[in-house]
Amino acid sequence: MGIVSQETVLFNDTVKANIAYGSLDRFDAAAIEAAARAANAHAFIAALPEGYDTLLGERGTRLSGGERQRIAIARALLRDPPILILDEATSALDSESEHLVQEAIDRLLEGRTVFVIAHRLSTVQHADQILVLDHGRVVERGRHDELLAADGPYRRLYTLQFHAEPRPAAVE
Incomplete structure (x- = not known):
């Protein structure tokens, strides 16, 4: 099982060691770079003083929040x-x-089971199933379009976040 959380755990080690953390059998440069490219991280990593060999500092403080998240991804x-x-x-x-x-x-997300905990609805719009919780109870359940049509808490949150009347999600 893997986890990507709001607070990314990074160590005072190199970029490549931070990406490879927990993947001892996959600690080769090609696999690490492929993962970084897929995570939209390669460009900023390549621009670092020593690329993948750059020390990140404790908790990755030299990186922006988005860069830390892409390392975690x-x-x-x-x-x-x-x-x-x-x-x-x-x-x-x-x-x-x-x-x-x-x-x-x-x-x-491709090819795996994913549980997404989110307040930003942009993160869950394309989910197969969305559960809306209120005080620990499931108050709505369905796909994005179904929940918008239901005119319940999900639709109200959508309207607040996007400052617009809901539109159906694009079908891919």
Whole structure:
């Protein structure tokens, strides 16, 4: 099982060691770079003074929030877990970082079971099943379009977040 949370755990070690953490059998440069590319992290990593050999500092303080999240996503991609938990993975990001992280998350979702915990509805719009919780109780359940049509808590939250009347999600 893998997890990508709001608070990314990074160590005072190299970028490549942080990506490879938990994947001892996959600690080769090609696999690490492939995971970083899929996580939209390769470009900023390549621009670091020593690339993948750059020391990140304690908790990755030299990186932005979006960069830390993309390192965490690269780590999860490298581990390739069948089950993944995304816990508020985009909650503390600016719009540009959220877009890059969301693209990476979309790649991460392919072929696995994923539980997404989110307040930002952009993270869950394409989910197969959305559970809306209120004080620990499930108050709504369905797909994005179904929940918008129901005119319940999900639709109200959608309207608040997007400052617009709901539109059906694009069909892919």
